[in-house]
Amino acid sequence: MLSWEYPPLLVGGLGRHVHALAGALARAGHDVTVVTRHAPGALLEEQSEGVRVIRAPEDTPRYEVAGGDMLAWATAFNHALTRAALRAVRGKRFDVVHAHDWLAAHAAMTLRDHLGVPLVATVHATESGRHQGWLPAAHNRTIDDIERWLCAEADRVIVCSEYMRGEVTRHFDVPADRTEVVRNGVDGLRWRARPRAVAAARLTYAGDDGPLVSFAGRLVYEKGVQHLLAAAPALRDRFPGLRVVIAGDGPYRRELQLLAEPWVTFAGFLTGHDLTALMAASDCYVVPSIYEPFGMVALEAAAAGTPVAVAATGGLAEIVEHGVTGVHFPPGDPVALAGAVTGVLGDRGYARALALEARARVIDDYNWPAIAEQTVAVYDSARLAAAPPDLVIASPRVPVG
Structure with missing residues (x-):
């Protein structure tokens, strides 16, 4: 599983989603590796809540983000993420690569090709949607193209709502049979305050x-x-x-x-x-x-x-x-x-x-065990779609990278 944010480094809801999903998959008995961005003070590798977490330190050159243009930074980040991911998979077998949003797209493609496994992509939001259909600058249009590319390359695309299914199928021409709605989950106990x-x-x-x-x-x-x-x-x-x-x-x-x-x-x-x-x-x-x-x-x-x-x-x-x-x-x-x-x-x-x-x-x-079960069904669907016609896949546990 590839994500640009993961605790303790959180920017928005995406990091909380990936953290909760990875933990729920691990508790259900699946082998899960998350490769993400390093946070100051965090370990480069650890086993946390049953999840193997690999954190990629950013490279030394500074890539400034100006005017919302983070493409140079994102490209450099993907190089670091790819190297960390390739080290993480050395000597291990994985069945699925799961990318979260465009910021992990390049690393996900490399890892998919290296491992020869299906790619599942979760599109949490789109650049077009964030700007109400208007892509004002070159970097906005490039992000839109990367999102389109990720959706085209993925064996299955996960979205969080019927609204997003419509947006992805309409804007990126993703066939309906490759798009699955898996809603976000919430840990009810986690949000009960003292x-x-x-x-x-x-x-x-x-x-x-x-x-x-x-x-x-x-x-x-x-x-x-x-x-x-x-x-x-x-x-x-x-x-x-x-x-x-x-x-x-x-x-x-x-x-x-x-x-x-x-x-x-x-x-x-x-x-x-x-x-x-x-x-x-x-x-x-x-x-x-x-x-x-x-x-x-x-x-x-x-x-x-x-x-x-x-x-x-x-x-x-x-x-x-x-x-x-x-x-x-x-x-x-x-x-x-x-x-x-x-x-x-x-x-x-x-x-x-x-x-x-x-x-x-x-x-x-919206409990996470149910969300994890639905996600595994998408993984299985992607593996069946990518398998040769005469190969039957029967595995109750899906290692996720």
Whole structure:
């Protein structure tokens, strides 16, 4: 399995997904090796939670990222990742190579050819989708081409929602029979905060007499935080003392801070218990995305026991049922956002019912053992498709590289 992020180095939801999936596969009895980027202080190789983790140090030359153009850095990273992967597979047998997004594409192709095994690719998001169909610069168009290439070369393409299946098949011309929907999972126990931590988060972020509304995610345009900030004054008028917390970091942070009222807190990048406690302490968690392939953070908030208000876009519209497990509002509409959040904050009984039903569904429908089982079915499908016609594959355990 190849990924550009993995704990302790986390940038967004992709790293958490790969970590949870790898662990669930290992617990199910599969041999899993993850090759990823090195993080300061981390071991170059270790066995963690049953997963063999190989971390590739970046090469010495600095490749600066300017204006969002990370192609030079990504190319150099793929060289380092490839060398680490080739060392990791020496003398071992693997049945599948699984690449996560375009940042691991070149290394994945090399490893697939070296091992002579099928390639499975998970497309977590697309460059076109992130820019609402507009590819403004040369590096955006190149990333789009790499994503298209990865999808064309993969024996099976995994996506996280029906929305993403449509995007991948439409934009990259991937045949429907090579595209599989495997939804992201959530560890329900992992997102249950301790009462003391919740109380501390309330003390840190909430006012004495008003509700707490929160968001967590990468601070980029497509996450729609600007619309939450635009809706915040109307919410404050309706609920005096209301506070808003924005957790996360990213290139759009400074612009967002200029839009924010004094009672909006930018908490920075939170992980682990700090993020869980913030979610659990909130009276409403908002996901205002313009583009969202899945929206795992909405399920994480639901697992924390918090009612959610989400933009009815992409995978969010699939995983949150309006009026049952959360509330919807049209993306890019601050007035509608304020109305949806008002419905939650203004009726505690309704908010509690939403939160209870959402948490029950997270536990039933999005548990990692089930997600791992579905992923193994995709691996088996890829192996059968790549096998000679007279070869029957029957292996209950799939070594994953």
